[in-house]
């Protein structure tokens with residue numbers, strides 16, 4: 142029996158891009174579940190949007206994700222759309238003595254390994270949906286690395302290639318695979334990575350969500366709004382040029 146179609150789970154949905162996507166899907170009559178590590182933050186969002194479902198989950202932990210699978214099965218008989226959106230971005234100078242190795246490995250865990258964990262545990266639920274979609278939020282930096290955030294750039298490029306690789310595999314199970322590659326968006330993540338006052342002109346999250354929706358509903362698989370589209374174009378046409386443009390300063394100023 143495959144009656145379910147419109148339940149969506151968004152990791153890191155309590156702020157920024159994830160929250161803007163949650164609001165958009167709610168407006169379009171989806172049942173939206175958001176997760177994150179910070180329950181208080183999720184409760185504050187739910188106070189504004191009482192129709193939202195919330196549950197805490199650290200995507201780097203098997204036991205949290207298994208509990209999330211049980212929760213979605215019991216409450217909704219499973220999910221139809223999974224958005225792997227949770228992410229972190231740190232600046233590092235890899236040539237500097239005393240870099241925090243654990244912090245670098247944690248970035249790999251959240252940005253790269255967690256989407257695989259989520260798919261692994263949610264695959265059975267996606268397979269029973271008539272409208273199954275996996276959406277991975279990578280970054281325009283998957284096209285061109287940003288030297289000041291080397292681990293981030295590596296994880297997003299890895300996520301991009303993983304997403305492209307699994308797309309035809311999951312198509313055989315009627316699961317659509319979409320990738321959202323945002324440009325600089327005005328969120329806490331961008332602010333903490335010192336990106337918000339740059340020449341990259343941060344996009345409001347609501348605008349990104351609206352652009353995503355247009356492409357998502359027209360069936361696009363790789364959604365690269367704003368400057369991400371230019372990064373995609375120049376990474377093919379003039380890779381050295383765009384690399385140098387983006388990396389006039391290779392070492393972070395704020396470390």
Ligand SMILES: NC(=O)c1ccc[n+]([C@@H]2O[C@H](COP(=O)([O-])OP(=O)(O)OC[C@H]3O[C@@H](n4cnc5c(N)ncnc54)[C@H](OP(=O)(O)O)[C@@H]3O)[C@@H](O)[C@H]2O)c1
Nearest residue numbers: 153156157158177178179199200227228280325326328330
């Ligand atoms: N903003 C940009 O310029 C930009 C550009 C390209 C791509 N992106 C990508 O967009 C996605 C969303 O980022 P954002 O800009 O909206 O930043 P954000 O507001 O900081 O959102 C990131 C979310 O991830 C959650 N999160 C972090 N670690 C987690 C973990 N271990 N388990 C579960 N949730 C976790 C955070 O919630 P808790 O802290 O409560 O766990 C937070 O809600 C990220 O994947 C990011 O890489 C952002």
